[in-house]
Amino acid sequence: MRLSVDDAHEFAFRAARKAGASEQVATSLARATVSAEERGKNPVGFKHLLDYLDGLARGRIDGRAQPEVRFPTDASIQVDARGGIAQAGFDSAFEQLVSRTTLHGVCVFAQSNGYTAGELGYYTTRLAEEGLVAIAGTNSHAIMGTVESRQPVYGTNPLSFAAPMTNGASFVLDQACSATAFVNVRQAAANGEPIPEDWALDKSGEPTTNADDAVEGTLLPFGGWRGANIALMIEILAAGLTGGNWSLDAPSFAVGTESPAVGLFVVALAPVTGFAARLQSHLERLKGYGMRIPGTRSRVDEVEISDALAAKIREVTD
Structure with missing residues (x-):
């Protein structure tokens, strides 16, 4: 079925509420789900919503959790x-x-004790849409x-980078290790x-x-040891600095009743005046060299x- 963005948001919101999420949690989850779909990231859109709904039903996610926000310094959260x-x-x-x-030129966001971050580009894109440059990592x-x-020792530990452009879209890089x-x-x-x-x-x-064996086995990094590094x-940023679980200590996001309690690390930067236009121009120049430029989809x-x-989705929440 084809839904407007508003109707898709309502569909995800209602599903989350039926699964036990508070209004605040359901709103955040619906927004992230639809954002992934809007930008063509279907595997981490409504397909991934099923993981959240199952997590809410089985207790891996506290659907009523109230995040605790602190400000250790003027430029950190x-x-x-x-x-x-x-x-x-x-x-x-x-x-x-x-x-x-915007005030200080840079700010660090460090979060612990969370469920899987979903589409990591969601976080950096939102900041790019505010005119900021952002880098994020999670485990x-x-x-x-x-x-x-x-054997497994790390998560896929994705990295995302986003920056504003002048045409209304954002440059977004979002890839796993x-x-x-x-x-x-x-x-x-x-x-x-x-x-x-x-x-x-x-x-x-x-x-x-064999994909079934892979699901039960170990994913490999890109580039061998370079990807692992x-x-x-x-992981040092997302788990070490935030206080979240190391990947070796984190319960599964897909089975059981415990939260993975992993981390999310984001650095936001305020660019100088004219940055978006310079970036737009340079990316167009790179395309002229035949380069594939990721993440500029509107x-x-x-x-x-x-x-x-x-x-x-309806079956999970009925």
């Missing part, structure tokens, strides 16, 4: 998500994050390792499709093209949800 969704904590501090960045329970480790995002492996398993050999190991630590850097006006997915 600390949030304890208290077992709730990461988006609610970010929303609680968003206005202060923007105003403090999850351990699902990624290396050929040498043969794994060779592919976990949701892509899970989707391949659901479709009965094989995966490339360099994506994952099975439970025995052997390379596999970036994952470690992000938002769409409608959201399309398959009847099967809509039925699953």
Whole structure:
């Protein structure tokens, strides 16, 4: 079915409320879900909403959590998500994050004790839409390792960067440190499709093209140790500096009753006057060299949800 952005938001909001979320949590979750769909990030849109609804029903997410927001310094914000969704904590501090960045030129947002952050680009994009440059990182329970480790030690630990442009869109980079995002492996398993050999190991630590075995095994980083090193850097920021769980200590976001209690780390920067125009011009120049420029897609006006997915969402909340 095809829904307007407002109707899609209402659909996600009602589903979250039925699953036990407070109005505040449901609003934040619906906004993030629809934002992902608007920008073509379907795997972390309504498909990922199912994970949140299941988490709310089984207790991995506290649907009534009230984030605790503190300001240790003029240019830093600390949030304890208290077992709730990461988006609610970010929303609680968003206005202060923007105003403090505008005033001081930079502001750091550090959140602990949250559920999986969902689409990481959601956080940086919102800041770019306010005219700011943003960098974000997050971790999850351990699902990624290396050929040498043969077992999970890190999350996929994505990194996102966003900056404003002059045409109404934002430049957004959002990628995992794994060779592919976990949701892509899970989707391949659901479709009965094989995966490339360099994506994952099975439970025995052997390379596999079987997506079902990969879901139960270990995802691999892009670029071998180089990708693993970036994952470690992000984990030090997202878990070490925030006080969130290290990936090795985090319960799964997909099963059980405990919150992963992981971290989200965001740095916002106020650019100099004329930055957006300079960036726009430079990106156009790079395209002339044949470069693929990621993340400049504008938002769409409608959201399309398959009847099967809509039925699953209704089934979870009925």
